[in-house]
Amino acid sequence: MAxxxxxxAMSPELSAQxxxxxxxxxxxxxxxxxxxxxxxxxxxxxxxxxxxxAEEGIRIDQTVVTYYIALDAADSALGVAYFDAHIVRTLDExxxxxxxxxxxxxxxxxxxxxxxxxxxxPDGWIExxxxxxxxxxxxxxxxxxxxxxxxxxxxAVMQAARRALALHGVIVPFEGxx
Numbered sequence: 001m002a003x004x005x006x007x008x009a010m011s012p013e014l015s016a017q018x019x020x021x022x023x024x025x026x027x028x029x030x031x032x033x034x035x036x037x038x039x040x041x042x043x044x045x046x047x048x049x050x051x052x053x054a055e056e057g058i059r060i061d062q063t064v065v066t067y068y069i070a071l072d073a074a075d076s077a078l079g080v081a082y083f084d085a086h087i088v089r090t091l092d093e094x095x096x097x098x099x100x101x102x103x104x105x106x107x108x109x110x111x112x113x114x115x116x117x118x119x120x121x122p123d124g125w126i127e128x129x130x131x132x133x134x135x136x137x138x139x140x141x142x143x144x145x146x147x148x149x150x151x152x153x154x155x156a157v158m159q160a161a162r163r164a165l166a167l168h169g170v171i172v173p174f175e176g177x178x
Contacts, residue, residue, distance in 0.1 A: 024111055028107060029079060032078055035071070040064070040170075041063065050166040054162045056158075056159070060166065082167065083096055086160055088153050094110075094111040096109045097161055115153070119152070134166060138165070
């Protein structure tokens with residue numbers, strides 16, 4: 001899986017543009033034969049388990065989770081994408097978080113960032129999250145430094161990454177799927 005960001009994430013002047021989910025998924029999984037939309041219906045116990053796994057005071061309120069599995073021509077899973085929409089300061093951000101077969105972050109793409117451009121997390125900082133699974137190192141107290149001048153954005157991105165990995169751990173989309 002490539003460790004690259006979408007052109008939208010790389011170019012501040014494109015930040016006002018939006019990619020559709022289909023466009024983002026195709027850019028993330030160019031080798032996929034197909035991408036299947038799946039829905040997980042979590043019990044309250046599963047939701048609470050995901051919230052506990054996410055740690056760091058991260059709330060997980062949803063019990064219905066939509067995710068996308070990319071499959072190759074032999075129906076083997078290539079990765080899973082989760083979309084996370086959240087408020088950074090007062091405006092929204094939408095991220096696509098791709099989890100690879102190793103259950104670690106394969107890529108994070110900023111699909112929408114409505115805050116002023118100077119508050120946007122730099123691509124190099126976002127790439128520091130790639131390769132991390134859900135553990136203590138995926139933290140601004142661990143391997144990932146905080147961003148001066150964009151700490152709310154850094155916190156929002158970190159929380160989204162941990163939330164996606166926690167949900168991934170509860171949903172277990174690769175188990176028995178290929």
